[in-house]
Amino acid sequence: MISYQESLELIKTATDDFQLKFKYCDLDHLLGRVLAEPIYSPADLPGFDNSAMDGFAMKANPSDKLVQLSVLGNIAAGEVPQTEIGNGAIQIMTGAPVPIDCETVIPIENVQIETDQNDLPLTIQVQGPILADQNIRKAGQDVRQGELVFSAGQKLNAEHIMMLAALGVSQAQVLARPKISLISTGAELVDDANTPLQPGQIRNSNQPFLAASLQTWPVETTQVAGHPDTQEQFLELLQQEINDGAQIIISTGAVSMGDRDFVPAALLEIGANIVFHKCKIRPGKPVLFAVLPNGSLFFGLPGNPVSAAVGFSFFVEPILRQILNQKEPEMQMARLSKGFNKRAGFCLFAKAKVFMKDSECQIEVLNGQQSFRIAPLAEANCWAELPEDRAEIKAGELVKFHKFAGEL
Ligand code: AMP
Numbered sequence: 001m002i003s004y005q006e007s008l009e010l011i012k013t014a015t016d017d018f019q020l021k022f023k024y025c026d027l028d029h030l031l032g033r034v035l036a037e038p039i040y041s042p043a044d045l046p047g048f049d050n051s052a053m054d055g056f057a058m059k060a061n062p063s064d065k066l067v068q069l070s071v072l073g074n075i076a077a078g079e080v081p082q083t084e085i086g087n088g089a090i091q092i093m094t095g096a097p098v099p100i101d102c103e104t105v106i107p108i109e110n111v112q113i114e115t116d117q118n119d120l121p122l123t124i125q126v127q128g129p130i131l132a133d134q135n136i137r138k139a140g141q142d143v144r145q146g147e148l149v150f151s152a153g154q155k156l157n158a159e160h161i162m163m164l165a166a167l168g169v170s171q172a173q174v175l176a177r178p179k180i181s182l183i184s185t186g187a188e189l190v191d192d193a194n195t196p197l198q199p200g201q202i203r204n205s206n207q208p209f210l211a212a213s214l215q216t217w218p219v220e221t222t223q224v225a226g227h228p229d230t231q232e233q234f235l236e237l238l239q240q241e242i243n244d245g246a247q248i249i250i251s252t253g254a255v256s257m258g259d260r261d262f263v264p265a266a267l268l269e270i271g272a273n274i275v276f277h278k279c280k281i282r283p284g285k286p287v288l289f290a291v292l293p294n295g296s297l298f299f300g301l302p303g304n305p306v307s308a309a310v311g312f313s314f315f316v317e318p319i320l321r322q323i324l325n326q327k328e329p330e331m332q333m334a335r336l337s338k339g340f341n342k343r344a345g346f347c348l349f350a351k352a353k354v355f356m357k358d359s360e361c362q363i364e365v366l367n368g369q370q371s372f373r374i375a376p377l378a379e380a381n382c383w384a385e386l387p388e389d390r391a392e393i394k395a396g397e398l399v400k401f402h403k404f405a406g407e408l
């Protein structure tokens with residue numbers, strides 16, 4: 001049986017040619033998408049010199065005396081200065097364009113104001129020296145027109161959307177969302193939470209898990225209805241999804257050694273290239289990856305919920321990263337808080353919790369590692385990756401871990 005690393009290499013090589021189309025998207029739909037082209041700034045940002053403070057715009061003055069200036073008017077954000085300052089001052093609000101001959105802005109709290117009968121500033125007194133270039137945001141100080149803002153491959157978050165909006169970028173070319181179909185095998189499954197279970201039935205928890213996990217990815221997910229439990233039923237659904245344009249198919253169940261584990265045979269029947277079946281991991285050993293005759297990718301994840309979760313994190317997600325040009329997350333290590341024994345010969349992906357203690361990152365492997373146990377999975381915040389060749393990992397040893405998506 002091959003190791004986890006070998007299986008991953010095999011899938012990565014087999015998906016090397018898999019390419020997504022490009023698509024233009026409006027700003028409103030760019031969140032989470034991956035840029036297919038670099039973005040160069042169409043404009044200076046800020047677009048014009050403007051005030052960073054509520055205060056008074058004036059010329060600089062090296063004198064260290066108290067200076068008195070008459071106030072010529074005022075200007076708010078959105079207005080355009082009508083006069084030059086000359087030897088006076090203009091009251092100015094944050095974001096308002098500074099008059100052309102203005103050299104500096106003094107905040108309102110640093111001047112003494114004398115008002116007229118309408119309570120409007122008439123003159124101000126400022127303690128010199130009045131330094132140049134104070135509290136003025138210069139045109140292009142943040143981003144210059146023509147500057148590279150984002151490279152191709154950038155996954156866009158809300159902060160990137162802010163940048164694009166500020167620059168007036170209304171559209172960008174991004175990678176098209178790959179179409180992913182989720183097929184749940186197993187006649188025992190019930191989808192509808194309001195349907196009472198008959199003897200022997202269980203609720204389908206894998207499909208909602210996979211659909212939820214895929215929500216953070218720029219993909220288009222179809223939750224396929226039905227629970228095929230024969231080769232024939234399975235192939236019928238598989239064919240339907242291929243015909244509907246599925247580029248990636250993820251099935252759960254029916255990949256191990258039981259009578260009803262028909263997925264490998266079904267794939268062979270249609271002439272798929274089974275890149276590997278089974279690797280030295282726990283849970284999830286029977287995981288399978290194939291390339292279908294039309295080029296679509298097929299992940300056969302085992303049915304037990306924790307095995308399906310491992311299959312998603314350690315096989316599906318690395319390949320999604322590859323086809324969406326995203327880097328692997330940086331490796332993280334934590335100190336094991338309690339020793340843990342496992343069988344050698346399998347890499348164990350263990351439900352675990354990382355936490356800070358004594359100013360260091362520690363990790364606890366939780367009780368209840370069996371692949372049917374969801375409660376410790378829901379309590380965990382990461383997978384501990386315990387190496388294939390080890391049977392005992394002692395407290396205090398450094399252990400590799402992978403945070404669950406969405407964990408801070
Ligand atoms: P299988 O790999 O089909 O033999 O399934 C292994 C175990 O996982 C069995 O106990 C199944 O009932 C269970 N199982 C399979 N599919 C699901 C699913 N979608 N949700 C929850 N449990 C499942």
Ligand code: MG
Nearest residue numbers: 185186253254
């Ligand atoms: Mg089954």
